[in-house]
Amino acid sequence: MLKFIFMNILLIAFVKEWWFIQISLFLMCFIFSCFMGHDFSVSGLGLSLGSDHLGFILIMLSMWIMALVICASQSIKKTNNSPSGFLVVNLLLLLALLLTFSATDYLLFYISFESSLIPTLILILGWGYQPERIQAGVYMLFYTLFASLPLLVSLLSFYSLGGSLTMGLVPCAESSNFITFMWYFCTIFAFVVKLPMYLVHLWLPKAHVEAPVAGSMILAGVLLKLGGYGLIRVLFLFPEVNKMFSWFWVSVSILGGVIVSFMCLRQVDIKSLIAYSSVAHMGLVLSGLVVFGWWGQTGAVVIMVGHGLCSSGLFCLANMVYERLGSRSLLVNKGLLNFMPSLGLWWFLLSIGNMAAPPTINLLGEISLILSVVSWSKLSMFGIGLLSFFSAAYTLYMYSMSQHGLFFNSLFSCCSGKVSEYLVLMLHWLPLNVLIVKTAMILPSF
Amino acid sequence: MYCITRTSLRRLGEQWTGVSYSQVKSVFEYSDVSRRGLSSSSTTCSDRHDDPPNSQDNKNQNFRRHKYANPLQRTIGILSDDVKGFFFGVQSRFPTTGKTLDGGDPRPEPQDRLGEVWPSHCDVLVVGGGVMGSSIAYHLKERALQGLNVVVVEEDPTYTRASTVLSVGGIRQQFSVPENIQLSMYGMEFLRKAPQLLGVEGMDPPDMQFNPHGYLTLASEAGVHQLEENYTLQRDLGAKVDFMSAAQLKDKFPWLNTDGVEGGVLGLENEGWFDPWSLLFSLRRKAVSLGTQYVNGRVTGLESQILDDAILETDYRSNVKNLRKAEITLANGEKRNIHFAILVLAAGAWSGEIGRLVGIGKGDGVMAAPIPVEPRKRYVYCVHAPDGPGLNSPLVIDPNGTYFRREGLGGNYLCGQSPHEDNEPPVDDLKVDEKFFEDEVWPTIANRVPSFENLKLHTSWAGYYDYNTFDQNGIIGLHPLVSNMFIATGFSGHGIQQAAGVGRAIMECILLGEYRTINLERLGFERILLNEPLYEKNIV
Numbered sequence: 001m002l003k004f005i006f007m008n009i010l011l012i013a014f015v016k017e018w019w020f021i022q023i024s025l026f027l028m029c030f031i032f033s034c035f036m037g038h039d040f041s042v043s044g045l046g047l048s049l050g051s052d053h054l055g056f057i058l059i060m061l062s063m064w065i066m067a068l069v070i071c072a073s074q075s076i077k078k079t080n081n082s083p084s085g086f087l088v089v090n091l092l093l094l095l096a097l098l099l100t101f102s103a104t105d106y107l108l109f110y111i112s113f114e115s116s117l118i119p120t121l122i123l124i125l126g127w128g129y130q131p132e133r134i135q136a137g138v139y140m141l142f143y144t145l146f147a148s149l150p151l152l153v154s155l156l157s158f159y160s161l162g163g164s165l166t167m168g169l170v171p172c173a174e175s176s177n178f179i180t181f182m183w184y185f186c187t188i189f190a191f192v193v194k195l196p197m198y199l200v201h202l203w204l205p206k207a208h209v210e211a212p213v214a215g216s217m218i219l220a221g222v223l224l225k226l227g228g229y230g231l232i233r234v235l236f237l238f239p240e241v242n243k244m245f246s247w248f249w250v251s252v253s254i255l256g257g258v259i260v261s262f263m264c265l266r267q268v269d270i271k272s273l274i275a276y277s278s279v280a281h282m283g284l285v286l287s288g289l290v291v292f293g294w295w296g297q298t299g300a301v302v303i304m305v306g307h308g309l310c311s312s313g314l315f316c317l318a319n320m321v322y323e324r325l326g327s328r329s330l331l332v333n334k335g336l337l338n339f340m341p342s343l344g345l346w347w348f349l350l351s352i353g354n355m356a357a358p359p360t361i362n363l364l365g366e367i368s369l370i371l372s373v374v375s376w377s378k379l380s381m382f383g384i385g386l387l388s389f390f391s392a393a394y395t396l397y398m399y400s401m402s403q404h405g406l407f408f409n410s411l412f413s414c415c416s417g418k419v420s421e422y423l424v425l426m427l428h429w430l431p432l433n434v435l436i437v438k439t440a441m442i443l444p445s446f
Numbered sequence: 447m448y449c450i451t452r453t454s455l456r457r458l459g460e461q462w463t464g465v466s467y468s469q470v471k472s473v474f475e476y477s478d479v480s481r482r483g484l485s486s487s488s489t490t491c492s493d494r495h496d497d498p499p500n501s502q503d504n505k506n507q508n509f510r511r512h513k514y515a516n517p518l519q520r521t522i523g524i525l526s527d528d529v530k531g532f533f534f535g536v537q538s539r540f541p542t543t544g545k546t547l548d549g550g551d552p553r554p555e556p557q558d559r560l561g562e563v564w565p566s567h568c569d570v571l572v573v574g575g576g577v578m579g580s581s582i583a584y585h586l587k588e589r590a591l592q593g594l595n596v597v598v599v600e601e602d603p604t605y606t607r608a609s610t611v612l613s614v615g616g617i618r619q620q621f622s623v624p625e626n627i628q629l630s631m632y633g634m635e636f637l638r639k640a641p642q643l644l645g646v647e648g649m650d651p652p653d654m655q656f657n658p659h660g661y662l663t664l665a666s667e668a669g670v671h672q673l674e675e676n677y678t679l680q681r682d683l684g685a686k687v688d689f690m691s692a693a694q695l696k697d698k699f700p701w702l703n704t705d706g707v708e709g710g711v712l713g714l715e716n717e718g719w720f721d722p723w724s725l726l727f728s729l730r731r732k733a734v735s736l737g738t739q740y741v742n743g744r745v746t747g748l749e750s751q752i753l754d755d756a757i758l759e760t761d762y763r764s765n766v767k768n769l770r771k772a773e774i775t776l777a778n779g780e781k782r783n784i785h786f787a788i789l790v791l792a793a794g795a796w797s798g799e800i801g802r803l804v805g806i807g808k809g810d811g812v813m814a815a816p817i818p819v820e821p822r823k824r825y826v827y828c829v830h831a832p833d834g835p836g837l838n839s840p841l842v843i844d845p846n847g848t849y850f851r852r853e854g855l856g857g858n859y860l861c862g863q864s865p866h867e868d869n870e871p872p873v874d875d876l877k878v879d880e881k882f883f884e885d886e887v888w889p890t891i892a893n894r895v896p897s898f899e900n901l902k903l904h905t906s907w908a909g910y911y912d913y914n915t916f917d918q919n920g921i922i923g924l925h926p927l928v929s930n931m932f933i934a935t936g937f938s939g940h941g942i943q944q945a946a947g948v949g950r951a952i953m954e955c956i957l958l959g960e961y962r963t964i965n966l967e968r969l970g971f972e973r974i975l976l977n978e979p980l981y982e983k984n985i986v
Contacts, residue, residue: 126517268593327787406959
């Protein structure tokens, strides 16, 4: 695993050439998939690093999304808005993500989890549009920081209890008294805010609306999955308490997802709409995770991968429209089919991916999650039914509002997509739809 | 523990921001609590900070810096501003009401210390904050609410040169172009509903001071036929006007001298005059309360992208431009940029200049045709005639173009005339030529109304028409080669009555993609390129 960390660090030396970083990131993905093309459950062990199936799929996702981010951010190179600084920040973010997903030690995991925040913040505030308008940076920073300090305390308690923080060697907290509950809550809360769950989700729409396309893609594509990944690594340490309190997380996330889906239908900013849809999807993920069955955890991972690709692709599309029209408001970006018909194909394909249409892996994940949560409690059928239904509703709303109707300027058409943009969108769509034939590649085998 | 944290936080805040917390007064100490809503997201209350400022008071808006050397410094700058904002935010909820309670001088406003956020990105940029620009902003925000970010750039917040406030404020349906009639009819509807539509919570509803005394267009024998045609059209479109013969006119208006007059059309309803400053002010206030941001500055540069695969072929192949960035020069000389999606040009008399910034008027092919709007100075004279027509007088338009109307209840009248083409006054300043009154205006009105013989010139002022040199009617719509610029200018003297209608039309164009209520396609910029003028058939 160290070879990839080094490759990442050494790439920072070459940030003066944009094309070199672009190609190297794709190369890194390829080499990594060759590296992990075996049947062992864990590999690449050494120096508190290592990757098993879950780590593999998320590291692949983060490298893939990062490569696509660099492809999609050509405007920073064109307007010369310190492109080498941009690449450095992105590579540092990738470094933090690689370390997080390949850490076999909880403390290393925590440190890189926290350090992924700083490059993200610099990305959003440094290259963003108008972050001071809605205090996006402060919200993100303080929400995540405030929630993860208790996590540090609980990890240190594990260390003092068990003598080691290596994943797998940490003893489970068997009892289910009040202190264990507080311990459980402190541990979980950081990931729940990162996911985000409904009540603590306010930072996400603000961060997305003001972030540049790179920030949005990385945020939706990978950073939210940090929460899910952390939960998978940490939940099994609290079997009894989790069983007692999982109802809380399931209720809040499912009902929160339904409420947020309603809010999606009222959004006028495309990016805000996609951001709220992320909250709804992640609500479903959270509920599957805490239910703690095989179906739930697997479905959660599959949805995380699918949502990463799909949301990242939708943000890419929203940015393409923004680059041509200058506005993210749905009131100005309407009738795009008149204006950019070829891009309508990608809008459609990625939108139906968002609402879990076959043959995307989102469908597989959603079905698994529905199975697991409904088997856990039949009452959740109502919530999940509404969640699925409204995810289709707001996706159709977004597609129809943006594509159909009259464009305000009916005089002519516009560049309907350059080849590099099609490449980026295709590379989002292809894994999303083709991986369903070999889902063993993305299922974490526990 | 809590007290120590609280005290240390307070000390930190005081040191960092330089304001002592003991100076912050609690809300209950104010006798006149500000009407601004206490929540930071409240948009329904506006207070005196949203009013256009008086000339001496606070002409310079204070904006935060928005240009940093590199993104890292920008991150640090924004974060520190945000954190400082938390300390200031509590204070800015309760602005001072002028003097502190112990009679001292008011502190500088807390908002000024940090500055307003400069709107570096917006959805719609309206150039010109007169009645057209404010009406467009109001209609857009009213329909779109939080969905569109509208910024209005107005060079002169006291409106000293704007056509709006210097206008006579008449509204009539007596036109010959159907679109003009429909626009004025909607304008009157809007004026009627203005107290509800433009009312801001916590402030008095606006009062347009509308005088419903109508217009009287007189025609000599040469023009009475045209007058009848116009009258038929106006009746068809629903205007409440009446055609009167000379005898009926003499009967109704005994002070009128009907020599040389064959007939006249009198507006019975929905015609008259109102206070244009009220309309402007209430539109602006309502737009601001709905969330528009007014920036005091001048547009000095417009940057565009060329859309290289959208080509317009006429005699020449021209590439379509897409405007992206405007450079605004603030009052203190600073230059800042605003990125926008749609530009609306409502700069009145100076629209031709702004067009040239984009390149309309320079270049060849379609771009060679400039926006044919230029300022033309018009004089308005206020006279005092103690034996004048009195209450029973509409706004009378003489066959040769001179007009007069009653102003107030003290025997004052406003009058004026559009000078001949070859007699146009210079437009560098707003000085009034009284000789014009004595030579041209007074003889005509004295002839028409004998009791005006012994009037005295009380005051006078001059204002600019945004004069459309092509056909003296408004230009509304997109420019064919600039993909996102809407033009709404060139109204040549009848802009104030059409402001509401034009605002709604532009809103429909932007939000709905087509004209829904009044079809203004004939008033588009294309008629200038096709050389098909849309003249008002004037009455002689």
